[in-house]
Amino acid sequence: MTVEEPGIESGQALCCMYTKLGIGTTQCYSASQINASDDRGDLNIKTADDSGSIRSYLVTRPTYGNVVLMFVAYPVKVNSKTPIGGRMELRQDQRGLQCMGFSTVPVPWDRSWDTKDRYSLKIEWDLSGAPVGTRGVSSFGEGIVRRRCAATDLWRMIFAVGPLNSYPSADEDKSDSFGFYWFGTAPEQIASLPPLCEELFTKMSEFFQDKLSADNPYRIFVRRVTPARGFGGSGGLRSVVLEYDEAIGTIIKDEVFNLLAHEIVHNWPLLLPGPKDKDLDLVAWFNEGIADYYGTILPYRFGLRSESEFITRLNAKLTQYYTNPHIEATNREALEKGWTDTNLLTLPYTRGMLYLSKVDYQIRKATSDSKTVDTLILSILDRTKKQEPHSLVEWKAMIEELLGSEALKELEAMNDGETMRLPIDCFGTDWKLLPVDQRVLDFGFDMSSFQTRIISGLKSGSQAAKAGLRNGDEMVRNAYTWQCQEEYERSMEMTVKRGEELFDVKYWPRSEVMAESWQLRKVEKSPQ
Ligand SMILES: [Zn+2]
Structure with missing residues (x-):
């Protein structure tokens, strides 16, 4: 990374990055992992961490001319117990790599989210040592990207490199305003979505009065997180990460589309938090x-x-x-x-x-x-x-x-x-809301068990207990909780490990308690 003529004094911060992101990790390079130099030769770097999980990289003498920083980022090692985080970490996906800048790139930043400082950003990929067919893509395009932007925009950009497949494909005459990227063979319920997502994004852009163009593009980056778990999206700048795991077979195309529709809306209306x-x-x-x-x-x-x-x-x-x-x-x-x-x-x-x-x-x-x-x-x-x-x-x-x-x-x-x-x-005269009998959702144990992967707080008499679950059982696989939240009839299917034994459990995660629920029905118009 080259920072053009920062011109800073000894003891000042050249750049900074987060040391953790919620439950996710970052590369948070140590001083010895960053090799810095400027017009006067080697530049010593010191680090200083503050209470807000931000590590600053300080120079130990004034800088002269451009400063070049060299560092190596390694993909995070994951397993089936890796918590589902903010989807920003550098991860390996099949033969490729993908991350959001937050986890991987230190940037010059004045610590203000509405900073007026703007940089001329240039992203280049050196793929000379990479296998034939390797592509480097970031939120604003493939290969070389130039933008005038805040330094922190780099943190919110998504980067992917490797044998990427895409819509439009690499050899198609592309508009450069919309792209959908994945490694390997995407499951059918994802592979069939790009044209629909492009149409939705284009129409939403018009609705929110923010026209899609090569300069104002949108890109969807798919990643398979196996052997970790996860299905969900995390928005970046004009881009989103769509993550899936080996349980993708239990998800239908409409459900992936629902998720992306939600994520795409996040590009626009946003209220900033106040005191x-x-x-x-x-x-x-x-x-x-x-x-x-x-x-x-x-x-x-x-x-x-x-x-x-x-x-x-x-x-x-x-x-x-x-x-x-x-x-x-x-x-x-x-x-x-x-x-x-x-x-x-x-x-x-x-x-x-x-x-x-x-x-x-x-x-x-x-x-x-x-x-x-x-x-x-x-x-x-x-x-x-x-x-x-x-x-x-x-x-x-x-x-x-x-x-x-x-x-x-x-x-x-x-x-x-x-x-x-x-x-x-409420939704117009074609439909009406009617009261329905629905039972309250109840997985039957502490919800934190889904994160710890060990059943705890099992409620006696619950459907989970009746299905044979016990405290201490290790959750190996399970249906997504959101599927049970949204689909009333849906069962919780789970594979658990007790001692050396693996077995399957299936139950309806609903309690005896009735909820005051409502559903939308079409109004039957009487014939004229
Ligand atoms: Zn959301």
Whole structure:
């Protein structure tokens, strides 16, 4: 890496990087692992770690001219117990490598996320020693990429190198605005998605008034994490990582599409967290709720999902919300304790989606359909583009103006965990919401068992206990929890190890407790 004429004094930081990312690791090179030089020759580097998990690389004399840093990054070793992290680590996938810059690249940074410092970035790949067919691709293109950007943009870019396959393929005349990349043979439910994703992305870009182009592209990087586990997405800058493991066979194409639709929405509406004292840090209900909301509604609006597929998808989200065992938890509890329990973590997502659906209904009623929730979202995006404040403060001002002070009370009640109840014609007069009998989700043991891979806190009398599970059983394989959250009838299928013995367990992860649940049904129009 070359930093052009940083011109810094002895003791100043040349660049920095995180030493850990949540539960994920980074390369966090030691001083001796970085070989630095400038016009005057070798440059000694010292490291300094701060309490915010940031390591600074300090120079021990003034720099002259360009500074060249040489370092080697190695893929992280993983196994079946490796926790599912933020998908930023450098990982080996078959014969390729993939990472997000956060984990791998130190950058010059003034420690401010809205820094005005801009760099002329150039990314080059030296593939001269690599096997024939090796390709190097990053978020903004294949091979050499030049951009004017903040240094931290490098952290949010995704990098992949190796025998990459792609859509459009390497020899196709490509537009360079959309790309989908994978190593080896992608499973059919992923391999069949690129044209659909391109269409969805193009139409969403138009909807959010941010046209897709070679200069404003989007790329999807697929990685297989075997022998680790994981299915999910993590957004980077104009790009996303889609991760899958050997259980991909239990996932259908629509489910992968649902995930990508959610991830693609994340490119746009975003409320920045504010201070905790006025609950202005509670933005997950918006940032994740909006991704679930538009991820469900826009594919149908664009004709990429049939009406029955839309109803199925919406009902999955309704089931996930209404049968969540933590439905009464506050958004604060979800923020602070969600990492140990995915039911709690994802509660604000579905809650936010229902809240936004209700706000949409209320705005349409209050303005005789001249405005919708889209009006507010586009206004937030406009503020974002103009680098104006876009936090809960602005959201509250907008809903109060359109809906009065009652809207602020409803927002507070939503934060406090009051159950969201929607008008029966919330989604339009073609459909209505009907109450249904559904049992509360209950896997039957502590949710942290899914992370520790050892069953603990088994509840006697639960379906899990009846199926023969015991505390201390080691989880070898299991169905994804989100599949059971979203699909009411879905069983939890699991392979567990007890002593030297392996056996399969299958049960319906539902308790005896009934939830107050709702589902969308098509209104049967009586013949005229
Ligand atoms: Zn998300």
